[in-house]
Amino acid sequence: MTFERLEEIKKLLNEYNYQYYVLDNPTVSDQEYDRLMQELQSIEMAHPEWITADSPSQRVGGQVLDSFTKVTHQRMMLSLGNIFNEDELREFDDRIRETYPNVEYVCELKIDGLAVSLVYADGHLDYGATRGDGTVGEDITHNVKTIKSIPLTIDYDGDFEVRGEIYMPKKSFNELNRQREEAGEALFANPRNAAAGSVRQLDSTIAAKRGLDAFLYMVPTAAEVGCTTHKEALDYIKKLGFKTNPMTRVCQNIQEVWAFILEMTEKRQTLPYEIDGIVIKVNNLEYQERLGYTAKVPKWAIAYKFPAEEVVTKLKDIIFTIGRTGQITPNAVLEPVRVAGSTVQRATLHNEDNVKHKDIRVGDYVVVRKAGDVIPEVVRSLKERRDGSEKEFQMIEVCPYCGSHLVRKDNEAAYYCLNEHCDSKKIERIIHFASRDAMNIEGLGEKIIEQFYNLGFVKCIEDIYSLANHEQEIMDIEGFGRKSMDNLIAAIEKSKENSMEKLLFGLGIKGIGAKMADNLAKEFKSMDGLLNASTAKLLSIKDVGDTIVQSINRFRSDEASLALINHLKEIGLNMDYLKETTLLQESIFNGKTVCVTGTLELMTRKEIKDYLARLGANVTGSVSKKTDYLICGKDAGSKLEKATQLGVQVMSEEEFKEEVGL
Missing domain, CATH: 2.40.50.140 (Nucleic acid-binding proteins)
Structure with a gap:
C-alpha cells in the first residue's frame, strides 16, 4: 500500500466517474469500480494523513453539519425574465436587434432543479452554494461533493466560478418515492422539490443516496478566460470536466429559436429529467455586457416558459x-x-x-x-x-x-379584516418578518410560528427576540431538542445584524417590497433617516409615488409602529444600511448616477464599475435622463448616442483617469 498506488487509484476512479456520469459512456464494470473504491478506502484507513478533500472516497457522504452557513456570492446570481408565447419572444428579439441586428442566440433547456454556484481555488473545489436571495446563499459543499458528475478538481490555476443546476433525474425521483412509500413516509411532489430537499440535508449521507446530478451552464468570468461567446464558454467548461447539456443549440435567428422551442416542447416528456422551459441567451459575450441588466434580470437573456x-x-x-x-x-x-x-x-x-x-x-x-x-x-x-x-x-x-x-375598499375587489388584533393577521405579519427575503430567520417557518403563537410564545414581532425565555417549554415540544433550540436562538441573534433593507421589508409596510426597501435604505442610510424624511425628499426617489409616501406616513404616525422600532433598536437590531463601502476618496462621482460603455483599456468593465461604486456612484447599465455621467471606452455605441441626445455629460476613459488620478 504505497502513496503512488493511492494516487493511481484516485486518477482511475476520477476518469471512470467522468466517463460514466458526464459522458454517459461507462468503460468498466460496477464490480471493477467498487473493487478500486474499496482498495482506496482501505489505503486511506491505514494512512488517514493521505486523505484529501478531492479524493473519490469523499463523495460517499458521511459529513453531518450542525447548521448551514451563509455565503455571500462574489457576483449576484440573478433570475431571468419570463415570456410565454411567440409574440413575446419576437418582442425580445426586436429589442436586441435594435442594437445588434445580426445577433446570434444560444438555446438551452431550462432544467427544473436548484441553481448552484461552484467556486474552485487553484483547481480544487472550494465551496458550492445555493442561489438564496441572489446575494447570499447557503454553503452546501458537503452535499455537492456527493454528486459524481461534479469534478472535485479541475485543471485551472487561480479562482474559478461556474454556475448551473442541480437536479434529480426522473429515474432517481421515482425510486426515491418508491422507497418512501414502502417506509410509510410522505412522498415528494416533484423532482425539483426532491432535489432541493436533498441538497439542504445536514447529513451528506442522505444526499449521497438520492441520485442527484448537475448540468453546468454559465461562467461569470468567461471573457477573462479568453471566451468571446457563450457557446465557447460551454465548450471550455466541458473540457475542464463539467457536465453540460447536450441539447444546447446555437441559433442564427429568432425563427430557429422558435423551431427549437417547438421541437423541445414535443420531446419534453421523453427526456430523463424535468424541464419547464427554454432559456434564450445572446451568444456574443461583448453584446451581453453592453446590453447590461435591469435591477433584477439580464437584458440579454429570457426564459420561455411552457404553457400552463x-x-x-x-x-x-x-x-x-x-x-x-x-x-x-x-x-x-x-x-x-x-x-x-x-x-x-x-x-x-x-x-x-x-x-x-x-x-x-x-x-x-x-x-x-x-x-x-x-x-x-x-x-x-x-x-x-x-x-x-x-x-x-x-x-x-x-x-x-x-x-x-x-x-x-373603494376601487378594490378584495375584502379586508380591519381588526388590528385579529390573530391570523398577526401570525401572517410574524411569518413575513421572519421570511427569507426579510429577516431570514432559519428555523422559524410558517408552521413553527403558528405553533409558537398558539402556545403564547410569540404574539408579536418583538416576541421573536425573547424566545429564549421559553427555552425549556419549547424543548418539551416533540421534535424540538437542544440542537434545534440552539440553532434557532443563534439564527434569531444573527438576524439582528441584518442590513436595514431586510428589516424595512420585514416590517410589511404596504407597497414596500424587497427592491423598494433596498432603494430607500440605500438613499437614507438609516431607519431614523427614513422616518424623518420630508415628503418632497421621498417623492424625489426613483419609483416612489404618492401611494408609497402615504404608506410611510401612516407607519411613522402610528404610535404602535414607532414603539416597535424603538423596542427593536433597544434590543440591538441594526438600523443602518450596511452595503455601503468606505469611499476611496472624494470625487465628483459621489452620489451621482454613472453609466459605462465601450471597450476600456484601464480596467475590465466589472473593475471600473466596482471602482465607481467605491467612489460613491450609483452605477447603472443604461442611459436615461437621470444619468449624470457616461464614461466611454472604444467603440461606444447606442448609449453614447442616447447620452448626447439627452445632454448627459460624456467622459472619455482618459478624462476619467485624469479626474480620479489614475
Missing part, C-alpha cells in the same frame, strides 16, 4: 384565508389532482368578483391551471357537467378568524 398545464377536477369546498394586510381570499378545496409536476389540493379564486364572473360553485367540475411555481388557479367551471347539486358562491361578511365585519 390544465387539468379537470372537482371543487369540494370554498374556504377563506387572510393575509398580513387583512385581505380575505377565497380558495378552492379540490379533489387531489396532479398538474405541472405536483399534486394540487388547493387553488386560489382571487376575489369575489372573479368567482361570480366565472360562476364557480361548490360541487362544480373545474379546470385548474398551474405553471411552474405559480400558485394554482381555477380557470373556469364546466357548467355542462352540473347535476343541480352545486351551491352558488356566497362571500362571507365577517372575518373567519376573529368575527370582525369585513370591509370592501
Whole structure:
C-alpha cells in the first residue's frame, strides 16, 4: 500500500466517474469500480494523513453539519425574465436587434432543479452554494461533493466560478418515492422539490443516496478566460470536466429559436429529467455586457416558459384565508389532482368578483391551471357537467378568524379584516418578518410560528427576540431538542445584524417590497433617516409615488409602529444600511448616477464599475435622463448616442483617469 498506488487509484476512479456520469459512456464494470473504491478506502484507513478533500472516497457522504452557513456570492446570481408565447419572444428579439441586428442566440433547456454556484481555488473545489436571495446563499459543499458528475478538481490555476443546476433525474425521483412509500413516509411532489430537499440535508449521507446530478451552464468570468461567446464558454467548461447539456443549440435567428422551442416542447416528456422551459441567451459575450441588466434580470437573456398545464377536477369546498394586510381570499378545496409536476389540493379564486364572473360553485367540475411555481388557479367551471347539486358562491361578511365585519375598499375587489388584533393577521405579519427575503430567520417557518403563537410564545414581532425565555417549554415540544433550540436562538441573534433593507421589508409596510426597501435604505442610510424624511425628499426617489409616501406616513404616525422600532433598536437590531463601502476618496462621482460603455483599456468593465461604486456612484447599465455621467471606452455605441441626445455629460476613459488620478 504505497502513496503512488493511492494516487493511481484516485486518477482511475476520477476518469471512470467522468466517463460514466458526464459522458454517459461507462468503460468498466460496477464490480471493477467498487473493487478500486474499496482498495482506496482501505489505503486511506491505514494512512488517514493521505486523505484529501478531492479524493473519490469523499463523495460517499458521511459529513453531518450542525447548521448551514451563509455565503455571500462574489457576483449576484440573478433570475431571468419570463415570456410565454411567440409574440413575446419576437418582442425580445426586436429589442436586441435594435442594437445588434445580426445577433446570434444560444438555446438551452431550462432544467427544473436548484441553481448552484461552484467556486474552485487553484483547481480544487472550494465551496458550492445555493442561489438564496441572489446575494447570499447557503454553503452546501458537503452535499455537492456527493454528486459524481461534479469534478472535485479541475485543471485551472487561480479562482474559478461556474454556475448551473442541480437536479434529480426522473429515474432517481421515482425510486426515491418508491422507497418512501414502502417506509410509510410522505412522498415528494416533484423532482425539483426532491432535489432541493436533498441538497439542504445536514447529513451528506442522505444526499449521497438520492441520485442527484448537475448540468453546468454559465461562467461569470468567461471573457477573462479568453471566451468571446457563450457557446465557447460551454465548450471550455466541458473540457475542464463539467457536465453540460447536450441539447444546447446555437441559433442564427429568432425563427430557429422558435423551431427549437417547438421541437423541445414535443420531446419534453421523453427526456430523463424535468424541464419547464427554454432559456434564450445572446451568444456574443461583448453584446451581453453592453446590453447590461435591469435591477433584477439580464437584458440579454429570457426564459420561455411552457404553457400552463390544465387539468379537470372537482371543487369540494370554498374556504377563506387572510393575509398580513387583512385581505380575505377565497380558495378552492379540490379533489387531489396532479398538474405541472405536483399534486394540487388547493387553488386560489382571487376575489369575489372573479368567482361570480366565472360562476364557480361548490360541487362544480373545474379546470385548474398551474405553471411552474405559480400558485394554482381555477380557470373556469364546466357548467355542462352540473347535476343541480352545486351551491352558488356566497362571500362571507365577517372575518373567519376573529368575527370582525369585513370591509370592501373603494376601487378594490378584495375584502379586508380591519381588526388590528385579529390573530391570523398577526401570525401572517410574524411569518413575513421572519421570511427569507426579510429577516431570514432559519428555523422559524410558517408552521413553527403558528405553533409558537398558539402556545403564547410569540404574539408579536418583538416576541421573536425573547424566545429564549421559553427555552425549556419549547424543548418539551416533540421534535424540538437542544440542537434545534440552539440553532434557532443563534439564527434569531444573527438576524439582528441584518442590513436595514431586510428589516424595512420585514416590517410589511404596504407597497414596500424587497427592491423598494433596498432603494430607500440605500438613499437614507438609516431607519431614523427614513422616518424623518420630508415628503418632497421621498417623492424625489426613483419609483416612489404618492401611494408609497402615504404608506410611510401612516407607519411613522402610528404610535404602535414607532414603539416597535424603538423596542427593536433597544434590543440591538441594526438600523443602518450596511452595503455601503468606505469611499476611496472624494470625487465628483459621489452620489451621482454613472453609466459605462465601450471597450476600456484601464480596467475590465466589472473593475471600473466596482471602482465607481467605491467612489460613491450609483452605477447603472443604461442611459436615461437621470444619468449624470457616461464614461466611454472604444467603440461606444447606442448609449453614447442616447447620452448626447439627452445632454448627459460624456467622459472619455482618459478624462476619467485624469479626474480620479489614475
